[in-house]
Amino acid sequence: MTREKVEEIVNDFLVNEIEVDADKITPDANLKTDLGIDSLDFVDIVVIVEKNFGFKIKAEEMQGVQTLAQFYDYIQSKI
Secondary structure (H helix, E strand, O other): OHHHHHHHHHHHHHHHHHOOOHHHOOOOOOOOOOOOOOOHHHHHHHHHHHHOOOOOOHHHHHHHEEHHHHHHHHHHOOO
């Protein structure tokens, strides 16, 4: 799967499932402070990632992931 496809899928579920404002979605956006993703949203993200990409997110692997670009990289490294 291409990086562009990963970004498209992630951005789509952030807007449609997590209800993030599309204008805020940029690669350097901080997941917590800029996009407002909290622990409850993260539970939804785990389910959505498993459904769309076929792997489970491990919390310890996400500790260094702060920006959307880092999240794309994390997903890309797992698929």
